[in-house]
Amino acid sequence: MTERHDAVDVIRVKRDGGTLTDDQIDWVVDAYTRGVVADEQMSSLAMAILQRGMSREEIARWTAAMIATGERLDFSDLGKPTADKHSTGGVGDKITLPLAPLVAAYGVAVPQLSGRGLGHTGGTLDKLESIPGWQASLSNEQMHRQLRDVGAVICAAGSGLAPADKKLYALRDVTGTVEAIPLIATSIMSKKIAEGTGTLVLDVKVGSGAFMKDIEQARELARTMVELGTDAGVFTSALITDMSTPLGLTIGNGLEVTESVEVLAGGGPADVVELTIALAREMLAGAGVTGVDPAEALKDGRAMDAWRQMISAQGGDPDAVMPTAPHIEEVRAEADGVITRLDALGVGVAAWRLGAGRARKEDPVQASAGVTLHRTLGDTVSKGDVIMTLHTETEGRMPRGMAALTEACDGAGAVEISDGTEYSDGGFDRTIVLDRIGTAT
Template identity: 50%
Template sequence: MVRAVDVIRKKRDGEELSAAEIDWMVDGIARGDVADYQWSALLMAIVLRGMDRSETVALADAMMRSGLVVDLSSIAGAKVDKHSTGGVGDKTSLVLAPIAAAAGVLVPMVSGRGLGHAGGTLDKLESIPGFRVDATLDRYREILRETGLVLIGQTAEIAPADKFLYALRDATSTVESVPLIAASIMSKKLAEGIDGLVLDVKFGNGAYLPDLADARRLAETMCDVGRSMGKKVVALITRMDQPLGLAVGNAVEVAESIACLKGEGPDDLTGLSLDLAAEMVKLAGLAGTIEEARGICERTIQDGSALERFRRVIAVQGGDARVVDDPELLPQPRRKVELKADRPGWISRLDARPIGEASMLLGAGRVRVDSAIDPAVGVILHKKLGDRVEPGEPLCTLLVDDEAELDRAREMIEGAYHLGEAGVEVPALIVDRLIAGGE
């Protein structure tokens, strides 16, 4: 007979847990016979002692099976999703999802909300007037069948054990654990009914994992979990030292995403979105090489089919699709405040985290899970790493409604910009590519 106290002791002493023990502990959440404090103790033991590959796979599998595993087999075609570990200005989902769908991939995307300095896809989507991110699983299937793309939040039926454990980890300082992060992400994603998954694992001062070695370990672990569960998984390890694109916020990021789909967006955001979409196209078996896949994706922007796909999914999910043609219909701030350079130089560093935190202070993000957000506010960058700046030139524009935190936000952004006397080379965004489950 398995007892929670024995499982806790075993992990405390650095021993490997069996799949049966992990299953019993996860099932105990629904049974109600494993107390919160017992799971809290086990989580801390995992943080301190770690988990090997087989334990991590077993935990992800048990959490996935704690709820409904969606069956999308009635919809013909390869289903591929993308997940990012989060960053500042990271709006690639809004760009790559319609690109991949227009290229023929079925994209059932279940996304999350922002917390702290990093934004969330759902908050950005909800800045579109009328857009609904809540849907029953039947409606989820209908939208996917109708548009080839669906953008919703996690439902109560998907991986409920993860929701329970995520809240406990947040309350017990047990978030920073690669096995726990990997199991949490993969349990949700693999419950969506997908055939393949593309991961964007970020590192740097604007990421949740600042260190490249930790990001690589997380990417490798998630690829291992995917391989063990019979799924094709590709992970790109990417930099998040400065914000991605020029817009940080919610409505302002939707507007920038629309610009990308029109072929008018920032090069870094457009390039990474195309690279990730190309991985999705290749995983779906719609191209033989990554170069061919990227060409297919580029054509969806050139011929307007990606933009039209975004317009279509907005309408089907209840949103005002006119924003595609007129982004001014998105929520607008009451005031715009320029932050100008006081001396000449080159941008030698632009720290992403304080930009994200300043945007959060203005109201674009959450301090707590239940915090309300203001969709209109945020930051628009005019100068980034490697750019030349002269005195009086605007570095960025703050989009403001409530001025209570304006001075603090301004100070944070001023501290994020570092000027030097010589130009610097902007490093490539993608550092590595890992694959599991075969090409």
């Protein structure tokens, strides 16, 4: 087969600051997926994209080319609107677990294709696999049936969705091009558009525990993804949310499942509840469900009913008690005062080292490992108070988990306690949702 373009010519265009044509983009994405364009050539092009950027038109075409390498799901015969959420990842970010059944309780189908954790950010599938019997892998037919019968499904994305992304993602990870916003956006949106949802709400995290450390970078990524979704005919909006401090009071797979169930039972930490409801409002509005308060379905049990049905449908036991780690260690306050810093990255790395996360995609994770917070940002503590508990199934992991807390924030430590003079106005008010980008709802 004679190729209609040459990889070197395509690289040169972007290297020199030029604009790739639609045909060049279609060809290079397809040819890389087929193995015609070599890894070293695509890594060179990815670096050129990182340095030179891409126009909105180029990004849209690249996304379409990624989608074209695989299948597209179609839920139009369900007879009800569909909505999905994607988070760029954080520490203690268990929001998908209560959110999917909450939205389903209002008659909106939620096809939530999720992934596994890597590094200090947790994976939704890893959390749910803490539940005995729960299965992450479903066929398209099983997914379709569960959406029709239950209304919500959280499962692994099949290999047929945007296979070009899987190959390119792995390459970016080892070539220093992960930070390229056009490639982040096309990676996320190619899978989400191929998934076939009618509404997509993006949770773009910013802060020490997030991939994006700067709010302007987070806004740029959010705008890019909202534009891609909108251009593809998907109602898309984004919330920029704080990830400088962990979400909730638990970090770790089984620990986060337990906390999610507390939220579904009408309790749970205020920040988790706040963000769950904010995202639910966005999803429901995009799906055309207005005039409702999602908080009501948390209080009256409808969301919990949907959760139990969703877990049971995938073989899980919704009444199962989460496993308990055999090794624990407490972290105590070293002085009286107010907690003025609780660094998400430090706590996330601690949980990862304890066994809650993985360094390589093939690594196993521990269901019971992680961190429980007993105090959080703005809380008053006395010397000796327990601030957090570390959990692990492997005693030898504990020293490195503990060390992550002291290494955080350039060696200043993940936890900072001050005299509280900055709270002389009467208290601490953490803002979770920092900005919103998208069509008015």
